Amino acid sequence: MAGRIDASARITLAALAWLAGIGWQLQQAATLPAADAAALALAAVIALALGAVVACRWPRAAVLNLLWLLPALAVAGFALTDWRASVRLAERLNPALEGADLVVTGVIAALPRLSPIGTRFVFEVESATRLGARVQVPPRLMLGWYQGYDGDQLLAAPPQPLSAGDRWRLPARLKQPHGAMNPHGFDVELWLFEQGIGANGSVRPGAQLLGSGVAHPVERLRQWIRDRILMRVNNPSAAGVLAALAVGDQAAIERDDWEIFRQTGVAHLMSISGLHVTMFAWAAGLITAALWRRSTHLMLVVPAPTAARWGGLVFAAAYALLAGWGVPAQRTVCMIAVVVLLRSSGLRWPAPLVLLAAAVVVTAVDPWALMQPGFWLSFVAVGLLMVAADDWQPASTPSAAMASTGTDTSADTGTSATTTAATTTTGWRALLQGALRTQLIATIGLAPLSIVFFHQVSLVGFVANLVAIPLVTFLITPLALLGVLLPPLWLLGAWAVQGLQVALSLLAQTPAAVWTAAAAPMWAMAAGLSGGALLVLPMPWRLRLLGIPLILPLLLPPLARPAPGEAEALVVDIGQGTAVLVRTRHHLLVYDTGPQYSADADAGQRVLLPLLRARGERRIDLLLLSHRDADHVGGAASLLAGIEVLASSSSLADSHPLRARLPAHTRCDAGQRWQWDGVTFEMLHPPAADHALALKPNAMSCVLKLTTATGRSLLLTGDIEAAQEAALVERAGRALRSQAMLVPHHGSRTSSTAAFIDAVAPELALVQAGYRSRFGHPAPDVVARYADRGVSVLRSDHCGAYHWPAGVCERKRVLRYWHHPAGAVSAAAQ
Numbered sequence: 040m041a042g043r044i045d046a047s048a049r050i051t052l053a054a055l056a057w058l059a060g061i062g063w064q065l066q067q068a069a070t071l072p073a074a075d076a077a078a079l080a081l082a083a084v085i086a087l088a089l090g091a092v093v094a095c096r097w098p099r100a101a102v103l104n105l106l107w108l109l110p111a112l113a114v115a116g117f118a119l120t121d122w123r124a125s126v127r128l129a130e131r132l133n134p135a136l137e138g139a140d141l142v143v144t145g146v147i148a149a150l151p152r153l154s155p156i157g158t159r160f161v162f163e164v165e166s167a168t169r170l171g172a173r174v175q176v177p178p179r180l181m182l183g184w185y186q187g188y189d190g191d192q193l194l195a196a197p198p199q200p201l202s203a204g205d206r207w208r209l210p211a212r213l214k215q216p217h218g219a220m221n222p223h224g225f226d227v228e229l230w231l232f233e234q235g236i237g238a239n240g241s242v243r244p245g246a247q248l249l250g251s252g253v254a255h256p257v258e259r260l261r262q263w264i265r266d267r268i269l270m271r272v273n274n275p276s277a278a279g280v281l282a283a284l285a286v287g288d289q290a291a292i293e294r295d296d297w298e299i300f301r302q303t304g305v306a307h308l309m310s311i312s313g314l315h316v317t318m319f320a321w322a323a324g325l326i327t328a329a330l331w332r333r334s335t336h337l338m339l340v341v342p343a344p345t346a347a348r349w350g351g352l353v354f355a356a357a358y359a360l361l362a363g364w365g366v367p368a369q370r371t372v373c374m375i376a377v378v379v380l381l382r383s384s385g386l387r388w389p390a391p392l393v394l395l396a397a398a399v400v401v402t403a404v405d406p407w408a409l410m411q412p413g414f415w416l417s418f419v420a421v422g423l424l425m426v427a428a429d430d431w432q433p434a435s436t437p438s439a440a441m442a443s444t445g446t447d448t449s450a451d452t453g454t455s456a457t458t459t460a461a462t463t464t465t466g467w468r469a470l471l472q473g474a475l476r477t478q479l480i481a482t483i484g485l486a487p488l489s490i491v492f493f494h495q496v497s498l499v500g501f502v503a504n505l506v507a508i509p510l511v512t513f514l515i516t517p518l519a520l521l522g523v524l525l526p527p528l529w530l531l532g533a534w535a536v537q538g539l540q541v542a543l544s545l546l547a548q549t550p551a552a553v554w555t556a557a558a559a560p561m562w563a564m565a566a567g568l569s570g571g572a573l574l575v576l577p578m579p580w581r582l583r584l585l586g587i588p589l590i591l592p593l594l595l596p597p598l599a600r601p602a603p604g605e606a607e608a609l610v611v612d613i614g615q616g617t618a619v620l621v622r623t624r625h626h627l628l629v630y631d632t633g634p635q636y637s638a639d640a641d642a643g644q645r646v647l648l649p650l651l652r653a654r655g656e657r658r659i660d661l662l663l664l665s666h667r668d669a670d671h672v673g674g675a676a677s678l679l680a681g682i683e684v685l686a687s688s689s690s691l692a693d694s695h696p697l698r699a700r701l702p703a704h705t706r707c708d709a710g711q712r713w714q715w716d717g718v719t720f721e722m723l724h725p726p727a728a729d730h731a732l733a734l735k736p737n738a739m740s741c742v743l744k745l746t747t748a749t750g751r752s753l754l755l756t757g758d759i760e761a762a763q764e765a766a767l768v769e770r771a772g773r774a775l776r777s778q779a780m781l782v783p784h785h786g787s788r789t790s791s792t793a794a795f796i797d798a799v800a801p802e803l804a805l806v807q808a809g810y811r812s813r814f815g816h817p818a819p820d821v822v823a824r825y826a827d828r829g830v831s832v833l834r835s836d837h838c839g840a841y842h843w844p845a846g847v848c849e850r851k852r853v854l855r856y857w858h859h860p861a862g863a864v865s866a867a868a869q
Contacts, residue, residue: 047392049105054395056109060116061406068854070125080118086111120406124856130177132238134860136169137214138811140243143167143176144208146254150261150363151201152290155638157185158201161236162209177237182211184242195244200266203258206249213240217810217859219612220839220849221646223494223558223653226410232857233407257360261286264523271526276540277533283309284511285519287362294639296540302547304500305507316371318512319358324351348379367413373401374417394422407857412492419488420481478504480575487571490593491564494652495555499546510539557655559596567593598655600624604717604748610781610841611650612849613642615809615816616670619755619781620650621745624716626660630743630755635673643674648681658682660715663707664689664697665741665757672697690725690739706730707741709770717748723771724763737784738763744777751844754780754799758787764795772798779803779843782825782832786817796828803831805843810836810861837861 071079090108144166151160160182167176186196215238218227231239265282269291272278279291289310292300300306308315327350331343352375359368374397381388381396388396398418401408408414482501489496497503518532546552559567570589573582601607603624611618616634620627633642651659662684664672672691678684679700687701698704708730711722724742725734740757754777759767764783767775780801783790785808804825808816817834825832833841839849850858 047389050392051395052105052109053112054399056112057116057399058402058409060113060118061120061402062409063113064117064120064124065407065410065855067121067856070121070128070856073125076118076121076125079114080122083111083115083118087115116402116406123406127232127235127237128856130235130237132177132213132215133175134215136174136176138212139169140210141167141169141174141176141213142208142210143180144206144249145180146206146252147201147203147258148179148255149258150203150265150286150288152288154290157183158197159183160201160203161234162207176213179235179237180211180213181216181231181236181239182209182242183240184246194241197242197246199248202251203262204253204255205251206254208247208249210243210245211240212243213238214811215859217836217861219614219646220853220858221612221650222609222840222849224646224649228858229407229410229855233405233411261288261361261363265291267526268519268522268529272529272533274533274537277536280309280536281515281519281522281529281532284315284516285361285523287365287368294644299540299543299547302497302499302553303503303507303543304497305503305511305543308504308507308511310365310367315362315512315516316355316359316368317375318516320351320355320375323354324348327351327354345383348382352376352379367417369405370401370408370414370417373397373404374421376400391422394418412488416485416488416492420485474509475505478508484571484575487564487567487590487593490554490556490567491559494558494649495553497552498554499549499552503543503546506542507539510535515539554594555652555657556594557596557598558653559593563592563596566590596655601716606718606745606747606751606753607845608745608753608843609650610805610807610835610843611646612835612838612840613646613807615785615812615814616642616673617665617757617781617785617807618642618647618674620654621753622654623718626715627656627658628661628663628715628720629659629678630663631665631671631757632662632674632678634670641674641677643677643681647674647678651682656682659684660686662687662701663741663743664691664701665707665755666690666736666739667692667695668736668758671757676700688741690730690741707743719746720744721746721774723774724759724767726770737789740783742767744774752777752779753843754801756781756783756790758784758790760784760787760789761792761795764790764792768794768798775799777801779805782806782817782821784816785812785814786821786834787814788818788821791821791824793824796825796830801830803833803843805841806832806834808834808836810859812836 070076087108090111143162143164145162145164147160148163149161151158162180162182164176164178164180167174184197184201185194216228216231216236218225218231220226265286265288268282268285269275269278272281276293276296279288279293279296282288282291287310292309297306297309300309324347328343328347331337331341331346331350337346352372355375356372359365359372362368377397377400378393381393401414478501482504486496515532515535518528518535522529522532566589570586570591570593573586573589576583601622601624605623607622609620609622611620611633613633614636617631618633619630621630622628629647632647635641636645659678659682662675662678664675664687666672667690672689675697679702684702686703686705688705688707689697689701690707691698691701706727707722707725708727709722709724710727713720721744722741723744725739729739737758737760740759740763742757742759742763743755744752745755746752754775760783775795775798777799778801780799780803782804783795786806806817808814817832822832833848835841837848837850839851841848850861
């Protein structure tokens with residue numbers, strides 16, 4: 040026993056060392072030079088080889104050998120990950136080719152994602168040319184084929200529906216992967232890096248279909264199934280859910296449905312999660328075992344439990360491929376494979392060791408999985424249930440698999456006849472009790488992680504999952520899959536989906552259905568996670584209850600607020616648009632809400648609401664919409680629907696659709712002035728008389744200046760142009776002077792006149808513009824005009840969100856090697 044314990048300890052330490060090395064590498068702002076990485080990898084290999092020799096020759100020196108091997112394993116994890124990262128970075132688009140007119144030839148490599156304005160798809164490149172000469176571009180691109188005007192020409196929709204496996208010659212303009220960078224926001228650039236996408240771009244006119252080949256047959260099958268579901272099921276909402284469950288097309292689910300699923304804590308069920316793959320493996324294992332036992336010859340060759348495990352693994356992998364081989368599905372297949380291999384080799388490792396082994400395999404395949412919330416939710420869910428259970432039983436019953444609440448699980452898919460019989464004889468009452476217990480453990484144990492990653496947790500999630508897990512797992516998902524053979528079953532599945540949606544909608548309308556919490560400091564996260572684990576550990580209740588005070592700092596974290604008389608502003612990285620959060624001691628002002636990205640996505644829903652939740656904001660005291668342009672008010676509707684707004688102000692006409700939804704609305708007029716917590720706010724434009732004139736929207740931009748008690752000032756300018764700037768200089772004079780300003784109209788040539796810059800005399804000019812904006816913002820001559828006056832210019836596409844007056848660029852603060860090089864530019868600029 041002692042030897043086995045020692046072996047387990049050694050394996051545990053070795054696995055942790057490997058994971059620590061990868062985690063260390065993932066914190067780097069840059070990869071190592073190739074020579075250094077090679078030398079590090081060679082040193083690690085030599086150290087591991089020497090350690091193996093020592094272990095064989097002098098087994099009693101195990102402790103000393105371990106002290107030698109653990110750092111070597113950590114270095115090996117670091118070096119291997121660094122080498123793979125360098126390879127991917129080398130495949131990125133050459134900056135010299137950004138925005139150039141290229142012609143790329145290749146194959147659509149994955150299920151195209153449909154939207155009202157066009158189609159997005161992954162494109163595997165065979166060749167690329169520029170002006171007839173061959174050029175090197177990344178092997179995998181993310182392309183959009185959109186309809187609409189794109190600055191210099193009119194773009195048309197695809198001439199025919201795009202299909203996976205089709206070979207095209209596409210005129211395209213590419214750019215390096217780039218995404219918004221805001222505090223606690225989703226890291227788009229990491230997601231693209233993990234997917235191996237080296238550039239994204241748009242298709243230009245002149246595309247040519249070269250043929251519908253046989254490439255990517257699985258993706259072609261997925262698209263065939265998706266399209267048949269969307270064609271046969273008349274209800275688009277239900278059809279989207281069925282498509283997501285059958286082939287993993289999450290984009291088919293409508294935006295409003297996603298919001299209900301998130302509020303009720305069942306969003307994990309509406310994509311191909313670990314639960315679906317595990318349950319599929321479990322069912323396949325049962326069927327394989329039943330069929331295997333019908334053949335005496337097969338039973339003599341391979342025992343039925345072993346055949347069940349391998350059959351479950353094979354079918355789980357097949358289902359994961361049909362579902363798009365997404366990262367969660369990959370993790371699940373890896374975890375199941377580890378357990379099957381261990382059991383088939385006769386090894387009976389302790390459950391935590393199995394979990395660690397699965398983590399090593401997953402990170403060896405995808406080291407960047409450590410940066411994904413799903414990785415931690417997966418392993419913590421399974422770990423909690425293993426520790427909390429009296430005896431570990433690897434998912435041989437539906438209730439055990441359901442305990443993962445939709446996260447990945449390493450459960451054994453093999454089910455022996457004895458286990459099956461025992462499960463049957465327990466009866467429905469025992470099964471229900473087990474399901475309730477496991478669901479309660481998972482709900483409590485995963486709540487702290489949900490708050491850490493998403494800053495919210497559904498308070499109705501326990502009830503919602505009790506209904507949704509069996510319904511989705513045992514009825515809707517099987518109907519979605521069996522409908523491929525019998526399409527009328529999709530109609531039954533759609534009815535079931537609609538019934539579930541009604542129930543979830545009622546739960547979502549429950550008062551306080553969702554608990555939101557601000558981003559907590561590290562000590563509060565550690566305390567909250569420890570408290571969640573303590574609450575579900577099998578120990579006396581007196582000790583378990585100690586978890587409650589530990590979890591409170593995570594649920595109610597301390598909020599950093601400016602001192603009285605001070606103000607802070609966050610100039611949000613919103614793309615091509617404007618949004619600024621201004622916070623005083625007790626008040627919040629939101630200046631503009633950014634653009635609408637597409638028919639079903641806008642900055643309010645994707646950026647501002649998650650950001651406000653992470654900052655612990657419960658309400659907006661004043662929503663100020665500068666003018667009606669879509670890149671300034673595109674996110675307003677989502678913001679109004681998602682958070683309480685006490686008052687609003689704008690220059691919007693009475694006929695504007697938003698006016699009826701704006702609470703306690705007042706018109707912004709020059710001369711308005713108020714104080715919050717010792718901070719003075721002044722409205723400088725437009726004059727009251729301008730509202731009666733038929734001026735263009737930019738001319739009506741609300742211009743706001745805030746001044747702290749200590750004299751710091753910030754000028755928010757909207758999209759005013761030269762005429763309004765001249766009028767402001769004449770009317771306001773020295774009142775315009777500010778330490779920092781938002782550059783008018785995103786740095787357009789229509790604005791930022793020399794006289795206006797001289798009147799404001801800023802030290803810092805902030806530009807909110809999209810990366811490689813099709814409008815050319817900010818214009819080079821405008822930037823030069825500021826630079827000639829010694830004004831520092833910071834662009835949101837280089838800086839990310841900007842914290843004023845702290846002077847921090849978000850890209851500099853969180854810079855990692857997979858981020859766009861603009862982060863290094865902004866860091867150097869400061």
